[in-house]
Amino acid sequence: MSGLINFLQRLGAFIIDGMAGLGRSVTFLISVLMGFKDVLLRPRLLIREIYSVGVLSLLIIFFSAIFVGMVVSLLGYTILVDFGGEESLGLLVALTLVRELAPVLGALLFSGRAGSAVTAEIGLMKATEQLASMEMMAVDPIRRIVAPRFFAGLISLPILTIIFMAVGVYSGYLVGSEWKGVDAGSFWSQIQNKVEFRHDIINGIIKSIVFAFVVTWIAVYQGYHAMPTSEGVSKATTNSVVYSALAILGLDFVLTAMMFAS
Amino acid sequence: MNSSKKVEVLVGALFLMAILAFVFLALNVSNFSGLSSNKGYKVTAQFNNIGGLSTKAKVTMSGVTVGRVTAISYDKKSFRAVVTMTIDPSFDYLPEDSQASIYTAGLLGEQYISLETGAEDASLTEGSNISLTQSAVVLEEIIGKLLVSFTTK
Numbered sequence: 001m002s003g004l005i006n007f008l009q010r011l012g013a014f015i016i017d018g019m020a021g022l023g024r025s026v027t028f029l030i031s032v033l034m035g036f037k038d039v040l041l042r043p044r045l046l047i048r049e050i051y052s053v054g055v056l057s058l059l060i061i062f063f064s065a066i067f068v069g070m071v072v073s074l075l076g077y078t079i080l081v082d083f084g085g086e087e088s089l090g091l092l093v094a095l096t097l098v099r100e101l102a103p104v105l106g107a108l109l110f111s112g113r114a115g116s117a118v119t120a121e122i123g124l125m126k127a128t129e130q131l132a133s134m135e136m137m138a139v140d141p142i143r144r145i146v147a148p149r150f151f152a153g154l155i156s157l158p159i160l161t162i163i164f165m166a167v168g169v170y171s172g173y174l175v176g177s178e179w180k181g182v183d184a185g186s187f188w189s190q191i192q193n194k195v196e197f198r199h200d201i202i203n204g205i206i207k208s209i210v211f212a213f214v215v216t217w218i219a220v221y222q223g224y225h226a227m228p229t230s231e232g233v234s235k236a237t238t239n240s241v242v243y244s245a246l247a248i249l250g251l252d253f254v255l256t257a258m259m260f261a262s
Numbered sequence: 263m264n265s266s267k268k269v270e271v272l273v274g275a276l277f278l279m280a281i282l283a284f285v286f287l288a289l290n291v292s293n294f295s296g297l298s299s300n301k302g303y304k305v306t307a308q309f310n311n312i313g314g315l316s317t318k319a320k321v322t323m324s325g326v327t328v329g330r331v332t333a334i335s336y337d338k339k340s341f342r343a344v345v346t347m348t349i350d351p352s353f354d355y356l357p358e359d360s361q362a363s364i365y366t367a368g369l370l371g372e373q374y375i376s377l378e379t380g381a382e383d384a385s386l387t388e389g390s391n392i393s394l395t396q397s398a399v400v401l402e403e404i405i406g407k408l409l410v411s412f413t414t415k
Contacts, residue, residue, distance in 0.1 A: 047273050048266075055269075098291065166284075192291070195292045197288060
């Protein structure tokens, strides 16, 4: 009997904790979104953050796009050539990149490269009491520190995803056409016939906007609510990457089912 | 160059790259053709069986793409499939008695509509109906016919 009560108590505590965490993160998100006007008033802060979040992530996005495009092209060629369908290689490369790989891999890399950095930076500011001293000077740290980072991430990831798509398709073209000898004309014409601008490319970009929102939200929340110790900051950084990856992969399935299933 | 200017230049370069990549995607990787993609006149045709024909399938003449299938519906009165095609306005001289047939591109390819020209002087316009049609070939039907001809011998 007491075992059952203990079990119920643990379950209840778990649910109440979860609800409290959800409430904290949503109210935190609302106060970050309220900082939008401050970001507009001081665009220089936003540009500096876009530099550290977006421009500095460009190299890893660029290289992964090149190698992902080449691998998809090479693998697709090996499979398609058995059916005499290597002209469809362009379609295969373009659709997999535009619909799935660019938004998902871009967001995963972004959370590893930029999300973790944002979490660690804000968490360390909290641990060294920089945020508290800002509050002492009547500067709201959410509006001065968190909001520019949040909006910079929200802007940067879709941009990086678009670059990922273009670079990936082009590197797939180089492998397919220059190395494997697929006809360049049929490569591009298959893509242009079957890939639809609104249905495929715009939906891929919408995916990346959703991922950007979730990844940066998790990153700034974990940083701002980190335990103000060195252990707490390291835990928050780990959580930021792990939660982001899980959220991206789960959301990707839901979004794909909504966008492309019918 | 001071550091603040360097940051701004690099952010500007990032946005420029994104715009270039977006233009590349729009023009080269998709069938984006501005807002004029739905231009053309609509022609309908009734088929007994459309097989695996789907919207956005090609409409060709002698292998040249002249339009796309824009809608497929079912006619309650004649019990036949109604296929609506949008033909590019530059092909406004197709004879009224042209024949529409559903073919398959390659052995396993997708199905498309092929128009064979007729001999009338009047040409197809918005809302015309193509009366001469040939349905899609269904593999099971051919096998069935073959079996019948083998067994009746």
